Every structure is written in C-alpha cells, then in structure tokens.
Amino acid sequence: MNQEALEAKKVAVEEIRKGLDENAGFAIVSYHGLTVAELSELRKKLAEKDARIKVYKNTMVRRALGEEKASSLGDILEGPNAFVFAKDAPAGASVLYKFSRYHEHLVLKGGIVEGQPLDGDGLKAVAKLPTKEALLSMFCMVLNEPMAGFARAVDAIAQPGEAA
Numbered sequence: 507m508n509q510e511a512l513e514a515k516k517v518a519v520e521e522i523r524k525g526l527d528e529n530a531g532f533a534i535v536s537y538h539g540l541t542v543a544e545l546s547e548l549r550k551k552l553a554e555k556d557a558r559i560k561v562y563k564n565t566m567v568r569r570a571l572g573e574e575k576a577s578s579l580g581d582i583l584e585g586p587n588a589f590v591f592a593k594d595a596p597a598g599a600s601v602l603y604k605f606s607r608y609h610e611h612l613v614l615k616g617g618i619v620e621g622q623p624l625d626g627d628g629l630k631a632v633a634k635l636p637t638k639e640a641l642l643s644m645f646c647m648v649l650n651e652p653m654a655g656f657a658r659a660v661d662a663i664a665q666p667g668e669a670a
Contacts, residue, residue: 518562522570522589525560531595532618533602533629534579535559537588539611548612551601557592571618578623582616595619596635603633 526532537545545559552559564583568576576583592598599619606612614626614633624632636644 518566519570525591529591529593531592531598533590534582534615534617535588536613538586548605555597555601557598559588559590561588596632597637599629599633603630
C-alpha cells in the first residue's frame with residue numbers, strides 16, 4: 507500500500523478517536539440524497555450547537571471505535587454515512603432530529619452517547635431530552651420556588667385591608 511495513503515488513514519483514525527474522546531455524543535446518519543445546499547444548512551445548524559458533521563469511511567470508524575463498540579452498533583456502519591460529533595449530545599441530536607423531520611433524505615441510524623450504543627429510535631429519544639441549559643434553568647426554578655412561596659405568603663399577611 508502507498509505510504510502516503512497509509513499515513514492519511516492513520517490520521518483519519520486518530521481524528522475520529524479524538525472526536526470520540528472530546529465529545530459526549532456521536533451520531534451516525536445517512537445523508538444520501540441531500541443536496542449540497544441542504545448539507546451546508548445542516549452544517550451551519552450543527553455549528554451553532556457546537557457540533558460538527560464529517561464523512562469518513564466506515565472501516566476507519568470501525569478501527570477508531572475498536573472491535574467491541576463497532577460490533578455493538580451492528581449493521582449501522584453500512585452504506586454511505588456521515589458522522590456527527592457533539593459536545594452536548596441532546597443538542598446535537600435535536601438538530602439532527604428536527605432537520606430529518608423536514609428533509610426525508612437525512613436518516614438517523616444510531617450512535618454512541620456517553621459510551622452507550624443507540625439505534626435510531628434511541629437517538630431520537632436523546633434528541634427530545636432538554637439541553638443542559640434547560641435542565642439547569644428547571645433546577646434553579648425548583649430551588650427558587652420555596653422562597654418565592656414564602657415571600658408571597660409574607661406579602662399576603664402584610665397587606666392591610668384584606669379580611670383573612
């Protein structure tokens with residue numbers, strides 16, 4: 507095999523490993539049939555959520571994942587695939603899910619989220635989870651509610667003229 511081609515493959519495998527290590531989510535999608543404009547739109551939407559899409563050969567991804575994780579994905583690594591790496595798994599999956607609802611050629615095949623292999627339905631379930639920011643906001647509201655209720659009760663007692 508050509509030495510340059512071998513080096514290029516090693517670089518690709520290392521790039522995939524780095525992407526797997528640095529990101530919480532890794533999704534596999536079938537993009538066959540999307541136009542260049544649609545792919546550009548998808549790339550832009552993913553970039554807004556700190557995610558990126560890239561096309562690799564399935565054999566390079568299998569090599570980077572290792573035998574155990576690659577076999578847990580089953581037949582997902584067949585055919586033309588694009589691979590999406592996302593720092594926030596629900597946010598990246600949400601972009602993919604919303605985009606696939608309006609573009610039938612984008613098919614969510616599966617992926618790995620927090621080390622757990624998922625099929626397409628599992629990836630859709632992750633997409634429906636709230637983002638980290640939304641969860642933190644909900645948590646703050648829950649922490650704030652007892653104090654707010656107490657403040658409303660004190661205010662109601664302090665209001666003159668209302669019969670109790």
